[in-house]
Structure formats: structure tokens, C-alpha cells
Amino acid sequence: MSSSDERHDNPQADQAGVSRRNFLKGTSVALTVPLIAQSEKVVKAAGADVPVYGPDKVNITLTVNGAAKTASVEPRVTLLDTLRNELDTTGAKRVCDRATCGACTVLMDGKPVYSCTVLAIEAQGHKIETVESLEQNGKLHPVQQAFWDNDAQQCGFCTPGFVMACKALLDEHPTPTDEQIKLGLGGNLCRCGTYHGIKGAVAQASAGMKKLKGGKRNG
Amino acid sequence: MHKFEYASPTTKEQAVALLGKSWGETEALAGGTDLLSLLKDYLVTPKRVVNLKGIKELSSVLTPRDGSARIGALASIEAVRDLGRGFAALSQAAAGITSPQIRNMGTVGGDLCQRPRCWYFRSGFGLLAKDESGNALVPNGDNRYHAILGNDGEAKFVNPSSLAPAFIALNAKIKIFGPAGEREVEAAKFFVTPKSASEREYALQPNEIVTMIHVPSTLGVRSATYEVRQREVLDWPLAAASVALTLDASKKVKTARIVLGHVAPVPWVAEEAAQSLIGKTISEDAAAEAGRLAVANAHALSRNAYKIQLASVAVKRAILQAVS
Numbered sequence: 278m279s280s281s282d283e284r285h286d287n288p289q290a291d292q293a294g295v296s297r298r299n300f301l302k303g304t305s306v307a308l309t310v311p312l313i314a315q316s317e318k319v320v321k322a323a324g325a326d327v328p329v330y331g332p333d334k335v336n337i338t339l340t341v342n343g344a345a346k347t348a349s350v351e352p353r354v355t356l357l358d359t360l361r362n363e364l365d366t367t368g369a370k371r372v373c374d375r376a377t378c379g380a381c382t383v384l385m386d387g388k389p390v391y392s393c394t395v396l397a398i399e400a401q402g403h404k405i406e407t408v409e410s411l412e413q414n415g416k417l418h419p420v421q422q423a424f425w426d427n428d429a430q431q432c433g434f435c436t437p438g439f440v441m442a443c444k445a446l447l448d449e450h451p452t453p454t455d456e457q458i459k460l461g462l463g464g465n466l467c468r469c470g471t472y473h474g475i476k477g478a479v480a481q482a483s484a485g486m487k488k489l490k491g492g493k494r495n496g
Numbered sequence: 497m498h499k500f501e502y503a504s505p506t507t508k509e510q511a512v513a514l515l516g517k518s519w520g521e522t523e524a525l526a527g528g529t530d531l532l533s534l535l536k537d538y539l540v541t542p543k544r545v546v547n548l549k550g551i552k553e554l555s556s557v558l559t560p561r562d563g564s565a566r567i568g569a570l571a572s573i574e575a576v577r578d579l580g581r582g583f584a585a586l587s588q589a590a591a592g593i594t595s596p597q598i599r600n601m602g603t604v605g606g607d608l609c610q611r612p613r614c615w616y617f618r619s620g621f622g623l624l625a626k627d628e629s630g631n632a633l634v635p636n637g638d639n640r641y642h643a644i645l646g647n648d649g650e651a652k653f654v655n656p657s658s659l660a661p662a663f664i665a666l667n668a669k670i671k672i673f674g675p676a677g678e679r680e681v682e683a684a685k686f687f688v689t690p691k692s693a694s695e696r697e698y699a700l701q702p703n704e705i706v707t708m709i710h711v712p713s714t715l716g717v718r719s720a721t722y723e724v725r726q727r728e729v730l731d732w733p734l735a736a737a738s739v740a741l742t743l744d745a746s747k748k749v750k751t752a753r754i755v756l757g758h759v760a761p762v763p764w765v766a767e768e769a770a771q772s773l774i775g776k777t778i779s780e781d782a783a784a785e786a787g788r789l790a791v792a793n794a795h796a797l798s799r800n801a802y803k804i805q806l807a808s809v810a811v812k813r814a815i816l817q818a819v820s
Contacts, residue, residue, distance in 0.1 A: 323509035329544070332499035352502035352545065355532070375533045377730065379597065388600040394532045395601070398502055399525070399547050442596070463729035464595025 330398060337401055341366060342410040352398045357381045359397035360407060368408035368437045379465030382438035383407050389445040389464065408437040411444070419485030420444050420478070427477035431469035439465050443479055447486050453479065497535035504547040508554070508673045508707060514546045515703040519696060524548055524705055526570055526606040529598050534611060537618065554605075554707055563715035569605025569706040576604060576659070582714025584818070585662040585738040588721040592736070593658055594729040605706040607659045608670070608686065609698055612761075613732055614642065614653035622693040624650045639797040641734065644804050646760035647795060651689050653761055655697065660687065660763040661738035661755040662721050668711045674704035683709070684755075687762035697761065716742050720817035723757075724806040733758050735803055737790070737810040739818050741773070749773045754790060754815075759807050766790035769811060778819045780812075787812035 317335060319326045331352035338347050339356075341364060348363040357374075360366045360383070369392050372380035376394040383392045384406040392405075411418035417425065420443045430436040439462070446453055446461030453461060458479055467475070505511045516522040523542040525531055526549065534540045548554065554570040563582050567575075576583070577590040577599065593599055593607075611617070616625035616633050625633045634642055634652040642652045660683065663670075668683040686699050700706070719740040723733035736757035742750045752770040755763050769790035776782045787808040794804045 320503065320514065322503075322505060322511075322513035323507065325505075325507070325510055327503055327505050327510050327514060329501050329503045329514075331501045351499055353497050353499055353535070374536065376529050376598065376601075379595070382597060385600075389597050390601050391529075391597045394528050396502070396525075396528065396532070396545075396547075399504070399528075399549065445596070459729070460591065460594065461596055464597040466730065 335398065337398055339364070339397065339400055339405055340403070341405045342407060348397070350397050352396060354397050355393050356383070356395040356397045356400045356405070357392035359400075360392060360405075366407050366409050369441075370434055370437060372434060377466070378435070378438075379442060380435050380438040382441045382465065384441055384445055387445070387448065389442050391464075406441070408440055411440065418444070420447065420482040423478035423482035423485060424475070427474045427481060429471050429474035429478040431467075431471055435465060435467045435469075439467065439475060443475070443482060446479070447483055451486060452483055497532075497538065498541045500535075500542050501544045502547065503544065504550040506550045506552075508551055508705065511546055511548055511551060511705055512674050512703050514544065515705070516542075516544070517703055519694065519702045521702070522546055526609075527572070527602040528606075529602045530606065530610040537620070539611070539618065539620065548705060555603075563713040563717075565709075565711040565714075567604050567709045567711070569708060570603045572600055573602045573604060573607060573659070574599040582717045582719065583666070583711065585665055585719035585721045585740060585814075586659060586711070588817075589658045589662040589723075589736070589738060592721065592723045592725075592733065604659060604709060607657050608663075608706060608709075609700070610656055612653035612697065613656045617653060623653070623690055623695070623697075624693045625652065626693075635797060638799065640799045640802075642797055642800055643760045644791070644794040644796055644800055644807065645756070645764050646689060646762060647797065649689060649691070649761075651691075651761040652797065654758045655687060655760065655762050656732060657757065657763065658723075658733075658736070661736060661757040662719070663709060663711065664755045664763050664765060665719060665738040665740040665753040666711050666714060666717070667740075667753065668709050670706055671708040671710065672700060672704050673707045674701055678707070680710075684763070684765055689761040714740075718743065718818045720814045722810050722814035722817055724810050735759055735806040735810045737807070737814040739770075739811070739814045741778070741815070741818050743778075743819075747777055749776055749778065754786065754811055756790060756807055756811065759794075759803060766811065768792070773815070778815060780816065783812040783815040784808075786815055 320329045334349045346364050370380040372378045374393045376391045381393040382389050385403045442465050450457045522544045525545050525547045554568045556568045557571045558566040573590050663683040669680050670686045721738040723736040725733045738755050740753045744750045752773040754766040754770045769786040790811045791804045791808045
């Protein structure tokens with residue numbers, strides 16, 4: 278986590294000199310002993326040398342939002358925890374941590390997955406997209422804009438996961454039927470109960486994304 | 497979860513060589529949708545996790561023109577969601593897994609090998625749900641989601657697989673690979689009721705893996721899965737039934753298979769109910785009678801008598817759905 282690639286998610290606090298996140302990061306860096314060990318051995322299996330990693334930290338490379346990112350994690354560490362704790366992409370949220378609520382949803386090779394239930398080490402070689410990839414040049418993605426316009430969030434904790442699940446749904450079905458919406462968003466929960474707003478957001482984003490892509494596709 | 501070492505072999509021969517000879521030493525990782533939760537809850541504490549997803553040959557789905565299917569164990573649940581008409585029971589069961597994240601990550605082999613959802617098991621009381629003094633917790637506990645059939649032994653949990661009843665109804669065979677090579681079992685015989693907490697609920701040795709599920713020709717087969725659930729999404733069914741029927745020229749039932757899910761420690765083959773349909777034209781009455789016969793030997797625990805009616809209705813509706 279060098280200072281050059283930090284996200285500035287709170288410009289006002291940055292102008293004031295220090296944000297809460299940067300303050301916490303500063304203190305944790307001071308307490309961390311930079312011990313990075315490459316833990317790999319080779320086991321003979323069926324006549325072949327198969328590398329076995331861990332149980333201590335191993336260096337991994339993930340492709341997150343188009344950029345190659347390296348981290349040093351134990352094989353037991355999930356993709357979600359690596360994104361949040363090692364790579365400073367905190368959009369995906371840790372809520373149930375048991376493949377149930379959907380707050381940690383990211384896209385892996387374009388498909389929605391629960392990042393709490395993928396090991397970081399097995400996510401190597403796959404294209405990971407988080408909610409951070411959606412905003413382009415200060416402009417919200419049509420799905421994000423539609424969530425804003427339709428009041429599709431209250432506390433907001435489920436929102437990044439819902440936004441990514443919606444994006445995946447609309448990428449596959451630009452004009453989804455009710456059944457496709459049910460099957461496409463059935464893996465995300467909102468405890469505030471904003472489903473009505475989310476349904477409106479899907480309808481608006483569906484029109485918005487068609488416009489973005491030239492409006493030629495149909496579901 | 498405890499620390500473990502991780503390997504990602506590229507052949508099934510390597511995979512089984514990396515797996516341990518006794519349960520608990522190692523775990524095979526497919527989609528991870530169940531295994532990661534088991535690891536996080538310390539219900540399994542392997543020294544090594546063997547990722548099977550690097551074995552590319554295990555994820556293919558072949559549907560030749562003879563109406564059969566060869567489904568790789570690592571094919572995603574999403575991949576079997578639209579296999580076509582003859583596989584309706586399977587597609588409907590896959591669609592019943594309402595989370596796209598689970599359908600994308602979860603594998604067909606993983607669905608068959610997932611561990612029971614019994615909350616005593618998930619809370620660390622073991623597969624047979626006993627307290628420290630060895631007293632069974634389910635009979636006098638909160639057993640509203642437990643077994644109503646096949647529950648006379650110590651195992652009271654229900655088999656959680658969504659796809660297993662459909663595979664059994666379609667007469668599928670499960671291919672298994674181990675150190676001694678390949679073997680094949682009928683889907684119905686893949687599931688076993690464990691007699692001790694250290695056994696598993698399926699007929700795999702610790703160093704064997706499921707490689708493929710072979711569904712014989714479904715030409716002329718009418719099949720369906722009907723699930724009764726508390727919520728529309730994100731939940732396991734309370735009871736489910738998969739049926740597969742063939743009809744003769746006069747629309748009378750020639751062959752029938754009826755398999756219930758979520759009612760017993762194994763997917764429950766309702767032989768007598770299926771036999772009752774032979775030679776009959778499917779009607780609401782015939783379907784209801786089969787539903788009644790399917791639960792004729794059911795035995796409710798203290799809080800799950802309601803499931804008997806749900807299972808009976810699931811059978812009736814699955815039969816009617818198959819011929820509609």
C-alpha cells in the first residue's frame with residue numbers, strides 16, 4: 278500500500294491533512310513487522326512435482342479492476358479479506374462471511390461470486406472486478422446512478438454487492454424479465470428492505486445501459 | 497479457520513495422490529461454497545486443501561444427440577440450469593438454488609458432497625448431534641427441519657443436495673476416481689446414512705473424488721422437480737420431489753421414478769409411490785395417491801409433522817408438472 282495508489286474516498290478529510298482510513302493505516306503500518314516469507318514446497322504426486330503452498334504467507338498476484346496487484350497472504354485468506362485488508366479495495370463488504378448475504382459480491386471473469394467464499398490464492402489468473410471499477414472520470418456507472426436516483430439504499434452496507442450483482446444481471450440480460458431479475462438478484466439480501474427501490478433501479482439502469490451500448494441488444 | 501497448506505493439481509491422478517487416507521487430514525475444494533463455511537466454523541480442520549478446479553477435464557458438460565448427458569463434477573450448477581427438455585427435473589432443481597453467486601461458484605459434484613445443514617452439526621455437535629454426555633439432541637430439540645423418513649437410526653439430519661433427487665430420478669450413475677482407478681455407482685447408492693459421527697454421508701473414500709455424472713438417455717422422459725420452501729430465495733427447500741416418467745402411446749405411465757429431497761438422511765426413493773402410477777393416466781387423483789404413498793411410512797419427530805404433508809404435496813405437484 279504505497280501512498281501513490283491510494284484512493285481518495287474522502288477528499289475533504291484529505292484536504293484537512295488526514296483521513297480516518299489513512300490515520301488507521303498509518304498506525305497499523307507502524308505496528309506491522311514487514312515479514313514476507315515465500316512458503317512453497319514441492320510434493321511428488323502421481324509422478325509429477327506439484328507445488329504446495331503455505332500454510333504460511335505466500336506471494337500471490339491478483340488482477341483487480343484491470344491492474345495486477347500483489348499481496349502476501351496465507352492460503353486460508355479469502356479474496357474478500359485480501360481485497361479489503363491488503364489491496365485497499367474496500368468496496369466489497371464483509372457481512373455474513375458465509376456465502377449468504379451477497380454484500381461481498383464481486384465479478385470474477387464477469388460473473389458474480391461471493392468474495393468471502395473464494396480463497397485469494399485460487400482467484401489468481403481470474404479477472405476480478407469490484408465496485409470501484411464502475412465510476413469512470415467522476416461519472417457514476419448507470420447502475421450506480423440508478424441506485425442513487427431510485428433511493429435503492431438505506432444503510433448502504435448491501436449496496437456495493439447489489440450494484441455488482443445488478444451489473445452482472447444487466448450485462449447478461451440488458452432487458453431482464455421479472456423471472457431473470459429474481460434469479461439474477463436472488464443472492465443478495467437487504468436488511469433495510471429497499472427491494473422496491475432496487476427493482477426501480479434495475480429498470481432505469483436497464484434503459485441507461487442500453488443507451489450506453491447503443492441500445493441494440495435485447496434480453 | 498486453521499491454517500492449511502494448499503495445492504492445485506492439474507490431473508485427477510495428482511489430486512487423489514495429494515488427498516489423505518483418512519477423513520479430516522485433507523479436504524477437496526471445488527466451488528468452496530460449503531467448504532469455506534465449514535473451515536471458518538472449524539467443522540473441518542484439514543492440514544491440506546486440494547483445489548480440484550485446476551483439473552480442466554472435470555468441468556465439461558456433454559449432451560450428445562442420444563439424449564444422455566455427461567456432466568463433469570466441476571461443472572457449475574449454472575451450467576446444468578438449461579440442459580434442455582428431458583433434463584427438466586435437473587434444470588428446475590438447479591434453478592431452485594436461487595443465488596446466481598452460488599450457481600456460478602458451486603459445482604455439481606460439490607452439490608452432491610455438501611455436508612448437512614443440520615444446525616446441531618453446524619454448531620459443532622457432530623453429525624449425529626450429541627451433547628458432551630452422548631445424549632442425542634435432535635429428538636427433544638429443535639427438529640423442525642429434520643428427517644421424517646429414514647430417521648429411525650441415530651442420523652436425523654436431511655440430505656441437503658438439490659440435484660441428487662433429480663439425478664436419482666433420471667437413473668444417473670456417478671463416476672468416482674481414486675488411487676485404484678475409476679469406479680461407478682448408481683446415484684441412489686452414492687448416499688449413505690452414517691452410523692458414527694466420523695463417517696461421511698456419501699460412498700467416497702477419503703482419497704477419492706467424484707469425476708463425472710452420467711445421465712442415461714432422457715429421450716421420451718418427462719421429468720420435473722417441485723420444491724416447497726419457506727422463502728422464495730436464498731434458502732433450502734423444506735421438502736422437494738423429483739420425478740421422471742415415461743408414457744406409452746395411450747399416455748399411460750410406462751416407467752416412473754419418484755425421489756424426495758430434504759426429508760431423510762439420504763435422498764429418498766419412493767418405490768411404492770412410483771409403482772402406483774404404472775399403467776395409469778396421470779390425473780390429479782393418481783398424483784395425490786402417489787404423494788400419499790410416498791410418505792406412508794413417514795415418522796415425525798416432535799416438531800416436524802408438518803413436513804409430511806409438504807412432502808406429499810411436493811410429490812403430487814412434481815408429477816403433475818412433469819406431464820403438463
